Amino acid sequence: MKQVDIITExxxxxxxxxxxxxxxxxxxxxxxxxxxxxxxxxxxxxxxIIRTDRExxxxxxxxxxxxxxxxxxxxxxxxxVGTTRLDSRSPLGFEITIKELEVLTSPHEQMPLKINKRNFxxxxxxxxxxxxxxxxxxxxxxVFKIQEGIVRGFREFLYTQNFTEIRSPKIVSEGAEGxxxxxxxxxxxxxxxLAQSPQFYKQMMVGVFGRVFEIGGVYRAxxxxxxxxxxxxxxxxxxxxxxDSFEEIMQxxxxxxxxxxxxxxxxxxxxxxxxxxxxxxxxxxPTITFKEGKEITQKLSKKKIVDFGDFDADEEKIIGDYIKxxxxxxxxxxxxYPSKKRPFYAMDDPTDPTVTLSFDLLxxxxxxxxxxxxxxxxxxxxxxxxxRKMDPERFSDYLMIHKYGMPKHGGLGIGLERLTYxxxxxxxxxxxxxxxxxxxxxxx
Amino acid sequence: MKQVDIITExxxxxxxxxxxxxxxxxxxxxxxxxxxxxxxxxxxxxxxIIRTDRExxxxxxxxxxxxxxxxxxxxxxxxxVGTTRLDSRSPLGFEITIKELEVLTSPHEQMPLKINKRNFxxxxxxxxxxxxxxxxxxxxxxVFKIQEGIVRGFREFLYTQNFTEIRSPKIVSEGAEGxxxxxxxxxxxxxxxLAQSPQFYKQMMVGVFGRVFEIGGVYRAxxxxxxxxxxxxxxxxxxxxxxDSFEEIMQxxxxxxxxxxxxxxxxxxxxxxxxxxxxxxxxxxPTITFKEGKEITQKLSKKKIVDFGDFDADEEKIIGDYIKxxxxxxxxxxxxYPSKKRPFYAMDDPTDPTVTLSFDLLxxxxxxxxxxxxxxxxxxxxxxxxxRKMDPERFSDYLMIHKYGMPKHGGLGIGLERLTYxxxxxxxxxxxxxxxxxxxxxxx
Numbered sequence: 001m002k003q004v005d006i007i008t009e010x011x012x013x014x015x016x017x018x019x020x021x022x023x024x025x026x027x028x029x030x031x032x033x034x035x036x037x038x039x040x041x042x043x044x045x046x047x048x049i050i051r052t053d054r055e056x057x058x059x060x061x062x063x064x065x066x067x068x069x070x071x072x073x074x075x076x077x078x079x080x081v082g083t084t085r086l087d088s089r090s091p092l093g094f095e096i097t098i099k100e101l102e103v104l105t106s107p108h109e110q111m112p113l114k115i116n117k118r119n120f121x122x123x124x125x126x127x128x129x130x131x132x133x134x135x136x137x138x139x140x141x142x143v144f145k146i147q148e149g150i151v152r153g154f155r156e157f158l159y160t161q162n163f164t165e166i167r168s169p170k171i172v173s174e175g176a177e178g179x180x181x182x183x184x185x186x187x188x189x190x191x192x193x194l195a196q197s198p199q200f201y202k203q204m205m206v207g208v209f210g211r212v213f214e215i216g217g218v219y220r221a222x223x224x225x226x227x228x229x230x231x232x233x234x235x236x237x238x239x240x241x242x243x244d245s246f247e248e249i250m251q252x253x254x255x256x257x258x259x260x261x262x263x264x265x266x267x268x269x270x271x272x273x274x275x276x277x278x279x280x281x282x283x284x285x286p287t288i289t290f291k292e293g294k295e296i297t298q299k300l301s302k303k304k305i306v307d308f309g310d311f312d313a314d315e316e317k318i319i320g321d322y323i324k325x326x327x328x329x330x331x332x333x334x335x336x337y338p339s340k341k342r343p344f345y346a347m348d349d350p351t352d353p354t355v356t357l358s359f360d361l362l363x364x365x366x367x368x369x370x371x372x373x374x375x376x377x378x379x380x381x382x383x384x385x386x387x388r389k390m391d392p393e394r395f396s397d398y399l400m401i402h403k404y405g406m407p408k409h410g411g412l413g414i415g416l417e418r419l420t421y422x423x424x425x426x427x428x429x430x431x432x433x434x435x436x437x438x439x440x441x442x443x444x
Numbered sequence: 445m446k447q448v449d450i451i452t453e454x455x456x457x458x459x460x461x462x463x464x465x466x467x468x469x470x471x472x473x474x475x476x477x478x479x480x481x482x483x484x485x486x487x488x489x490x491x492x493i494i495r496t497d498r499e500x501x502x503x504x505x506x507x508x509x510x511x512x513x514x515x516x517x518x519x520x521x522x523x524x525v526g527t528t529r530l531d532s533r534s535p536l537g538f539e540i541t542i543k544e545l546e547v548l549t550s551p552h553e554q555m556p557l558k559i560n561k562r563n564f565x566x567x568x569x570x571x572x573x574x575x576x577x578x579x580x581x582x583x584x585x586x587v588f589k590i591q592e593g594i595v596r597g598f599r600e601f602l603y604t605q606n607f608t609e610i611r612s613p614k615i616v617s618e619g620a621e622g623x624x625x626x627x628x629x630x631x632x633x634x635x636x637x638l639a640q641s642p643q644f645y646k647q648m649m650v651g652v653f654g655r656v657f658e659i660g661g662v663y664r665a666x667x668x669x670x671x672x673x674x675x676x677x678x679x680x681x682x683x684x685x686x687x688d689s690f691e692e693i694m695q696x697x698x699x700x701x702x703x704x705x706x707x708x709x710x711x712x713x714x715x716x717x718x719x720x721x722x723x724x725x726x727x728x729x730p731t732i733t734f735k736e737g738k739e740i741t742q743k744l745s746k747k748k749i750v751d752f753g754d755f756d757a758d759e760e761k762i763i764g765d766y767i768k769x770x771x772x773x774x775x776x777x778x779x780x781y782p783s784k785k786r787p788f789y790a791m792d793d794p795t796d797p798t799v800t801l802s803f804d805l806l807x808x809x810x811x812x813x814x815x816x817x818x819x820x821x822x823x824x825x826x827x828x829x830x831x832r833k834m835d836p837e838r839f840s841d842y843l844m845i846h847k848y849g850m851p852k853h854g855g856l857g858i859g860l861e862r863l864t865y866x867x868x869x870x871x872x873x874x875x876x877x878x879x880x881x882x883x884x885x886x887x888x
Binding site: 001002003004005006007008009010011013033034035052053075076077104105106107109110111130131132133135136141144145147148151152159160161162164165166167168169170171172173174183184185186187188190192194200201204205207208209210211216217219221223231232234241242247250251252254255258282283284285286287288326327376377378379397398400401402403404405406407408434435436437439442443444 | 452575589595596603616627654694699727851860883
């Protein structure tokens, strides 16, 4: 009987194998598979730039080679055998002189998009319409390699802090934020909704595993049409039990972000460099109260402050700038948001019930996280629901955990796409969303 | 200004700290936080069993202690300070004599479910109705700790093989399997659907990153009501480009599973032991063709074979048993399934176009994976669509990748919940689904 064998070691990429070979012999015979990214024909030879999963590799095809350059086209996939030559002008430090070139597959026709131009200047809408191929542009795709790194760092760090990974349902019968802005679904003839938050489920799971996290889809039927909003995004959520204070949640987030930034600097440097951004460096994050934040904006804003329950985008920017100037920090926690603007499950401050034991984290003057301590006591939760004219009966599944016992707990949620686009200073959140869904777009 | 500091090291759990303390001094003073899982009052003392995130810890409260056992109830969360004592009868090898006991939070009332009974024998329906608290039973929750391990292993292994993690949209305008069995959604007044597979997106991303994987929600509006079906599940999907043969996909899966099983045996042993199962041990996996499989079932089945396009559950069982008897293997690949029963994107075998370059993997006689090579050529794909009366125009977004060039590629999908319930030999897939959705259930 035929058998399938197993691989038990890390597999090197072609480029890693080449770099290893060069380390012992600068003129090694090597093999490379990839897409033909760009062809530049000179008089005596041609440059053939090969696109691999993370690199562009410069190869040279001499006129003396039996392979005719006219038989090659951009978009072909090829296998090359050649000899390396050190070349400090090449981004990778070497180029490959082609000995053998085999075309593996060929496109049916040439792309209408010039993904191989250094300045890939199609409009965002065109790029999104042609996303399946536009993402082959090295800089556009780099966003998602970095996004992988953020997710890896989030998970790896939380594993070191004894969190358990969970996966909650996205088809739900009741909304965590009270039911507004939910997408409705036909579930075998009954109405159901897409989850607008894993909030209820992660709290339930605190009673099971103590500390939990989830990375999953979040769905908001909000009719915004801005550069900051999408209707399907990825939530990085965690929730932790047995806390003494909500500041432990902030500490966990600060530590996680630090871990993520270190990981990105270590393993995703080549992609970060394409954006020319430096990630925030910090060992502590300053924290101010919401009230202090309002005092800063009242003093520094040119507009008259009208909303005393929250900050608008301009005010967040003012606070971010103020903190950057006075402390040098790109990050700032704002704590103790007013109760009436926070969800019904937020824990009020026992010393001042008009505010909550909650926080936002601002990065360069833009909110990237909302978190806080939750109510664990059954009577307190039912009271708060009633005071907001909510019917506790409708939330009986959720209230099971309060009724039968919960530790003090809290957590937070981070929008992955928002964090990515803020970190990389992109102009639109859609650039940091693989296949964005907004009020006008559900394809590709 | 106040500052939030960061944690830079792994945090030990309370139980890990205690085990470390005991290693130097068997009678250490230790601290423990957790749920009061069970109280057993004896004449001179009481056993208080504390439930932490993964353990049950036996503590002893003497009558001489100033804390009155009658002030304690199951479901309280507590902080205990006490002294360890080695005890070989205790599952962890020690117990704690309580010096100080502080009640942190208390339940509003006692659970109607006896989650702390060794034989937690509520019916599955009752358990699912009360899932938020039923999951606090140590064995019921262990399923999901093991599930975490499966997901971790899948990811960790694929990272070593240079796969990039992606996250594709779950709100889609077109179905990968042709549009049947999809949940319909009201998307700002237009119809949209929940993704029944990440198939199109992972193929698109092969053109971007070469090798990709996704762990995400899969939605099937199938009206099955069986122990093997749920309507929302987690897909473990990968897709790899630049293959020479579809057997490389099988090798990748075999290697991944081996990595997962090794990880589970190393880090999730205490949970595995609760189920008394031994994970398959293997260095190779036998493989037979679909045709050979049919010959085996024709010889061994007591029923008359009527469907020559696929295997039914009984036939899969016969093949699994036959392979187990003849080779000792719990796993078997079956290859070359008939073209007409495989999707429109499956690559036909050039030597026999009535079959595809595809495979299923059977574990203990049940299918846990479907995979294979995909069509990369534009004309071939359009032809196959037309021969199936599909309109290529409707799939123009997907066909972009074929039109503008794709490497030879293929991949597979594994249902996480199905794999979990098969591995642990549970009787119903719902036991391996955190909050299952089926034709009758969308809550909790």
